Amino acid sequence: MKNYIKYLPFLALGVISCEPELDNPVDEVGFYSNGETDFSNFVALGNSLTAGYADGALYITGQENSYPNIMAQQFAKVQETQLFTQPLVNDNAGGLLLAGNQITANRFVLAVGANGSPRPQIYTGMQPTTDIANVLSGPFSNMGVPGAKSFHLVTPGYGDVSGVPVGTANPYFVRFATSPSSTILADAAAQNPSFFSVFIGNNDVLSFATSGGVGVDQTGNLDPSTYGMNDITDPQVFASVYSTIVNTMVGTGADGALVNLPDVTSIPFFTTVPNNALVLDAATAANLTGFFQAVAGIFAQGAIQQGVDPAVAQALAAQYALTFSAGPNRFLIDVPVSQTNPLGFRQMTEDELLVLTIDQAALAQGYGSVVLTPEVLQVLGILQTGGQPTPEQAQLVLAAVSGVDDKDALDKDELSAISTAQASYNATIKALAQANGLAFVDARATLAQVANGGIPFDGGVVTSQFVTGGGFSLDGVHPTPRGYALVANTIIDAINATYNSTVPKVNIGAYGTVTLSNDVQ
Amino acid sequence: MKKLLFLAVFALTTAVTYAGGYRVSLQGQRALAMGHTGVAVVNSAELGFFNPAGLVYLENKLNVSVGGFGVFSDVVYQNVETGDFARTDSGVGTPLYLYASYKVTDWLTAGLSVYTPYGSSVEWEDDWAGSHLVNNIDLAAIYIQPLLSLKLNEYFSVGGGPIYVTGSVNFNRNLNRTLTDIDGNRAEVTVDASGVSNWGWSASAMFSPTEDLRIGFNYRSEIILEAKDGDADFENIPNSPLTPFEDTQFDAELPLPAELAVGFSYEFCDKWLFAFDYNMTFWSVYESLDLDFANPNIPDSQNARMYEDSSIYRFGLQYETNDMFTLRAGYYFDESPVQDGYFAPETPRNDSNNFTAGLSVNVNERFAIDASFLYSRFKEIDASYDFYFENGQAVPFSGTYKSSAFVPGIGITYKL
Structure with a gap:
């Protein structure tokens, strides 16, 4: 048995070297360098x-x-x-x-x-x-x-x-x-x-x-x-x-x-939420274009009645005669009422943004464009047939415009x-x-x-x-x-x-x- | 004493290896000590694995060899780009064997073998960088084989018998690199199947043209372990219809490849024996590890392996010091079946150089204690597994690996 014992060191050696070691282990200090600084704290x-x-x-x-x-x-x-x-x-x-x-x-x-x-x-x-x-x-x-x-x-x-x-x-x-x-x-x-x-x-x-x-x-x-x-x-x-x-x-x-x-x-x-997510079919686009022609007309007429120079009134009204086409159209936003924009809305420009939290269900219901109630449609019908709406009816049309609020854009x-x-x-x-x-x-x-x-x-x-x-x-x-x-x-x-x-x-x-x-x- | 020194030097400068894939070449103390040669070595019932045709040449009526090994095998991984580092903590594997042969007549010997030629136990830290490929795996297969060995004439014998295999597999990995439940626990799956059985066979021949020279041949058939209705256990799955993972059954096939061994042994100077074996393991059968989940909402898991047939070259030397001691040493080179780009961390094996030594102590005429050890030396390797996909895009998992294995073993030989 003595002869056997002398092989034990070989066994021990084997056990010790059993863990594999890489030549350059990344977990050894010095593999990566902290350079000229100190990350310790x-x-x-x-x-x-x-x-x-x-x-x-x-x-x-x-x-x-x-x-x-x-x-x-x-x-x-x-x-x-x-x-x-x-x-x-x-x-x-x-x-x-x-x-x-x-x-x-x-x-x-x-x-x-x-x-x-x-x-x-x-x-x-x-x-x-x-x-x-x-x-x-x-x-x-x-x-x-x-x-x-x-x-x-x-x-x-x-x-x-x-x-x-x-x-x-x-x-x-x-x-x-x-x-x-x-x-x-x-x-x-x-x-x-x-x-x-x-x-x-x-x-x-x-x-x-x-x-x-x-x-x-x-x-x-x-x-x-x-x-x-x-x-x-x-x-x-x-x-x-x-x-x-x-x-x-x-x-x-x-x-x-x-x-x-x-x-x-x-x-x-x-x-x-893209600012042109107002996607319309051709018929709806034509309706909206017609609607804003009505808005422009109502505005011009009202302005002239209040004594504004017809040329100036027509020029101001022109900004409201928005046209829409089939496909994506930009939303409207509310802006402060001013002399140059008396109705206080306009269509968004290319780079303007809408927030993620905007009420998307409301957008689908006309928020950002026009909320067309049956009453409004009725007034539009009167206009289309050459009729003259009452001032209250005209006001209904203007109020139907629903620009995006400042907080959402x-x-x-x-x-x-x-x-x-x-x-x-x-x-x-x-x-x-x-x-x-x-x-x-x-x-x-x-x-x-x-x-x-x-x-x-x-x-x-x-x-x-x-x-x-x-x-x-x-x-x-x-x-x-x-x-x-x-x-x-x-x-x-x-x-x-x-x-x-x-x-x-x-x-x-x-x-x-x-x-x-x-x-x- | 000079001879002893020679043997020691031989033991130090040569090597024995641990096999590629999930082949575990630990089928006998005497064979392992000689580089796991044995297809043409007649010295114990270990022939019941290495070459059943040789059993009939054993001199005693009854021969029994039984023993086991402690496998200390670990792997380190690192990625220098990210500083990721991992080391397996795989515990100790304990493959066992038992061989018995009984000489029925001068020309016929019957035998029984129980051995574990395939298995794998790899345990990485949970959620390590490669956890989407494997966290841990435990694979075991027990071969049970009745044998007959038949001497056809003075020079030639044949042997073989049917093999019954029973196996089990337990495998855990994370579902992908990022999915977690609400508390950040990584989503994972454990597949477990046990008692998976199938049949195979082996056949062998031995040719002894002179007293000193033997030539052997052994072939063991491929056996496919077909797991049916194993348990797939999904954990840490978010409560979402987008992740429809729930516990289910799975089917999978795991091949235990065929192996061919040819070799010779030569006795010289009375007390010396040299042995050489060549092994071919037909790994090309292992193309893909596919898990087929019973729940149709759970996508099946396909994992390309594309192993290649691989060779092992084994050399062994034995010296009978005296009646009491027999010393052995050996070396083998074990070629990995894993191709470039298919290096999966569940069987992280590259080519290895393997060094073995051992001895037998003949306590008395009937009873001997056999001991052996194996040291497997793997080169550090930069490797990657390129067949993991996220949203249809291949996401290679690469890094530097180094494995090592140290395997001491002990057994007894009994003859009557």
Whole structure:
């Protein structure tokens, strides 16, 4: 048996070498390089996009797929990093409670209706359980606060629960502010990050845009405390706040990445309902054309009766003699009554947009064109036979015009205000990135690519097509996990280029898109 | 002592391998120690697998060989583009064998063999990067074979018998790369079928032109395991008419391919024996793994495999030190049946170099303890599986793999 024993070392050797080892394993420190920076303590500043908000709500799986969390997982493949912490909500239903009362809606899911066609609906499979009165003990690496505008990051009291009902505080920040009087920026800087990212400013125009431009362009007003929820932030205010954010974060000794603002009007919220979805057959088109001839005639006659010069009256009336053709026609929108447009409506122009939340059933019933009641048709009949309607009857015709409300459309002036503000904000972001040697992330270019043709990946192409494109969640504003993965890759690219690091990117095909569920009411 | 040293060097510089596909070449301690040669080696009832025609040449009336192995086999995967990394945690496989032969007359021997030539156990971390191809698989097949061995004359014998196979398979994968329920749990399917049986046969011949030289031939037929009404268990499926997956039955066919072995053994210098085997495994029968679900709303699953017939070259050496110890060593080269672009992580095998060694301790005239070990060395390989589809578009799954297998084994030989 002694002879046998001497073979035991061979057996032992075999057991030890049994685990297969790759020549250059990626899980060994040093395979990827952090270059000239340090990802060990990463803090992300921003709004809903940073928080991982999607489908109209903040829920756990959305947070897990937030771009900062995706980036942090990749950073952890490069070097030893601190755990990236997030203020996770309680569930995947998404709604928030305040003292037991629901204050924000549950998420959307894609549900199949009785007619077999899928559409976004509010998830009702469970009651929301995230009460903002339960303050989490932070701080958290992900400082993304849904709804925050640039200046909110430096607004004390933005996390004070008593300010929620009156709109001076944010329920999402209330959940994890280190104190009611603290600011988002202070809580971020206090973590002494080695690396930070800032993706803020979208809401400074987005809420104006999604509200259909009902807010005010506050350009020229330097006091954000006087701004309404749906206003456009003054570019100087933005520049000042953004500069404070960057200086504060750089002041902690951290490197970082600044993300510019995508064109808010290229998201599905504005591109899904076309402004020419008034599809008519030839007979209806002819009827509508006839209707607007009647409108023009009634207007001219009324104006002349009120003493307007007939030539001027005819010229003004001409704008109402709209013609319609078989096929798609543009909707009408309401505009302020003015001397040049006394009836206060016009047909939309090519680039003007409708919001996703417009009442599509109403559109089918004449909203955006004309609501033809039997009474109106009767008046039209009188006109067609050469008769003379009474003033009341004429008024019926004018009242039948149903232009799209301001809240449901972005007209060219509103688009121009948005575009001007965005361009200014982005100039600020780029200049501050350059001045501080930070990575500049051109998310605007990435989203433009998604919106114009899409970005190919191993399983297809990500586009901004609502529901099916894969890039945007069911609220039409926020990305899907796949969209967030694309954002993470875009930021990683810029970081690698700036800091000579080799952080690996993720395969966006491994990230999901919209969530299916028929747990809806 | 010099000879012993020689043997040790041989053992270190040569190798034995673990077989390609889901073939598990672990059918006897003495054979494995010699590179799993044996089609022309007459030294124990292990012939009941390697060449039943040789059983009739065993000197004793009753010969029994029984034993088993511990298979420590693992695979690592990585993708340098994404930093994805995974390592299997497959546990220990324990293939067993039992062979018995009984000399009825001088020219006729009967036998019974039980062995497990096919199987696979691979367990990746749940939801790893390739989880849409496999999370884990456990495949086992037990062969039970009555045998007859007939000596036709001094130089030539034949053997063979019917094979009864009973097998089982358990396989789990995620439905695709992204589908989850509302809580983010990945949608997955587990298929399970056991007690799947079928029949096959083997036939063999042995030619012994001189006292020192034997030439052997063995053929084992293909056996298709046809799973009928196995259980398909779908989990974490969203509540949606768009994902009509629910628990159902499935049918599937898994081929256990035919194998041909030819080889010779040569005794020299009294105490030495050299053996060479060539094996051909007819893997080309394995074209596709298709799961046919009973529920018509659930799309069937087709997974191209397109294996190729593959060869194995085996070399073995045996040295009888004294009455008590017999030392063995061997090497084999095992060619993978997997073609480029069909490298699926459920059987992640590329070509391997395999090194074996072992010994027998003759406790007494009747009873011996046999031990062996196998170390399989796989090259690191960049490979991909290109036949996974999403919405009709092929989505290759690629990366770098490295496998290793270490297999110690122990058994006993009893003769009467």
